[in-house]
Amino acid sequence: MRTSLFTYYNEPSCFFRLSAETKGFLMSAIDELLEKYPIKVKAQTLEILLCNDGTDRFEVIKTSTGRGQYLSFQFWLPYPKITKNKVTDLESFTNFLFEGLILALEPFGIPKSEIQKIQEIVKNELVENPKYVYVPSRDELVMEKILAEMKEKYKDNPNIII
Amino acid sequence: MSEHKNKNEAKGNFGIYQITIFGRIFKFGKADLDRVTQTSGFPTRLHQQLRKLFAVFGEKNVDGSIILRLLGITTKQAKKMESDILDGHIEQTGEIPEGNKKSHKNKKK
Helix, strand or coil, rough: CCEEEEEEEEECCCCCCCCCHHHHHHHHHHHHHHHHHHCCCCCCCCCCCCCCCCCCCCEEEEEEEHHCCCEEEHHHHHHHHHHEEEEEEEEHHHHHHHHHHHHHHHHCCCCCCHHHHHHHCCCCCCCHHHHHHHHHHHHHHHHHHHHHHHHHHHHHCCECCC | CCCCCCCCEEEEEEEEEEECCCEEEEEEEECCCCCECCCCCHHHHHHHHHHHHHHHHHHHEEEEEEEEEEEEEEEHHHHHHHHHHHHHHHHHHHHCHHHHHHHHHHHCC
């Protein structure tokens, strides 16, 4: 089984700023865990969707998608606890991600203590390591500018949320 | 399941989304927020599009997000907002996102 960790944000302006290197490292760490403790299901992919609704909501929801090809979970992570001034705090993010992994994977027989061991390894690697710092791309900076202009233009229209 | 909103006058809730690949805008699109996957609660077509892109570019390099939420507006107004975003991007960067090239070409005809 392989891990597919991906992001989808359905609340405007509430994104976790994660570099490709960070996501890649997290996926390989979870892959290692699944190699040591294989989950006995038909699915070949553990799909984890990282999302938030801009609030403190913390919830793990098991979903069924892809006709059994995927073992899918939505991890709703608390945006204000993880993000300060639009910067994603990797330590806090990692803590909530692994709390979610415990909720998702413990019922499949993966011991909590093993998940926590990986959590420590991940934190030691990611936190304050310049290799994993998120740097916005040119396109992202352009979009920030366009959206800021639109926000000003439509500030009196409650039906347009930016 | 809600009705299709193909008609310009149809009212509903929409989201304008962006997909980025390797940090570059790949596509802007309009999603009907009243048509979501029952189990996931996310716009159905967008999730399917993302999965196809993961297979090609890898999950770590692809991001999907709603950048505008439009409540109780017509399809025509939603299309206009989508178009404004796309035009703004083209004006600033001089580039048409890969995933919008076909529709942009048709629009200009």
